[in-house]
Amino acid sequence: MSERAPSAAVPHEIEVERAIRASGRRLTAQRSKILSALRASGGHATAERIYARVGAADPHAGISLSTVYRTLEQFAEVRLVARLDGGSGSASYEWRDPEAPHQHLLCGDCGTVAEVELPELVELGERIRERTGFEPDIHHLGIGGLCTRCSARRRREARSG
Amino acid sequence: MSERAPSAAVPHEIEVERAIRASGRRLTAQRSKILSALRASGGHATAERIYARVGAADPHAGISLSTVYRTLEQFAEVRLVARLDGGSGSASYEWRDPEAPHQHLLCGDCGTVAEVELPELVELGERIRERTGFEPDIHHLGIGGLCTRCSARRRREARSG
DNA sequence: GATGCACCTGCGAATCTTTGCAGGAGCATC
DNA sequence: GATGCTCCTGCAAAGATTCGCAGGTGCATC
Secondary structure (H helix, E strand, O other): OOOOOOOOOOOOHHHHHHHHHHOOOOOOHHHHHHHHHHHHOOOEEEHHHHHHHHHHHOOOOOOOHHHHHHHHHHHHHOOOEEEEOOOOOOOEEEEOOOOOOOEEEEEOOOOOEEEEOOOHHHHHHHHHHHHHOOEEOOOOOEEEEEOHHHHHHHHHHHHHO | OOOOOOOOOOOOHHHHHHHHHHOOOOOOHHHHHHHHHHHHOOOEEEHHHHHHHHHHHOOOOOOOHHHHHHHHHHHHHOOOEEEEOOOOOOOEEEEOOOOOOOEEEEEOOOOOEEEEOOOHHHHHHHHHHHHHOOEEOOOOOEEEEEOHHHHHHHHHHHHHO
């Protein structure tokens, strides 16, 4: 423990709540709890997992799964969370830390998600904006493909098969 | 009508069927029909739409919706089709023309999909491969964000709200 | 701190997508 | 062209996600 603020890297809850209000949305008890659960889960979390976590933290929370989905969608609109669609089964959500933008490498075979930082995408985003008018969300972009392990396995299978 | 081959730009059905067999998969009547329906639908099509199209082309086709989903997933694994997850409602699938790679700009607000060609992504893909070993699928990548219309609307709302 | 509007929530139902299982059918082999 | 091993398919059910509605509540206003 140093003299630094304990959670300097993470924006204050209050700032986030202000962002929600600023977008014309209301800050309800449910949203605060989902917010905490989402941030407490660190990396990626599915809606189901967030739902379970809220219930565990407060058995009397009485938050429904629909509310979790709706809230996550609202947060995604305000760009507080990013949705990762993977393609296999259930989507997962991630807290969007504006200080630490990164991209996701989604393996189409085994479903694992790796993170990379691709600073060159910032420039690419600029070019898309200029060329098309589209406002791309480059932070937390998901890129599909095959992880090292799975692409090696495929090559092996192609050779022997 | 010129003297050129009628469908020069599109790879022969036979080539595609060979690709399926080469991957160790079987070519069934259902898969051929789904293949035709998918290619006939040109742009993006949902599973439901492909299902309807197969039924319309051949009322006795007797193909179930599960089979359409499973087949599309198989085709995606062989990289014959690309899946676009949009996020709102139902996913859509697109025939992957290797001669005409392009990227998709998915508006998170209104759900429209625009196409762009971003040749610089090829180089970026190389870099990802070198740096991480991950084999990215850059062709037909989906990039989320806001279309011109929706981002303008949001700015307007933010000012007046 | 009382009031009212519009947004939120929970519930159940609808929709989209995946999965398990038993029978059917490609295709490699003989 | 008969045989057999697997992979495929259809069906039904489960799982994931969205939607409609009636009632509850944040918060701007007075």
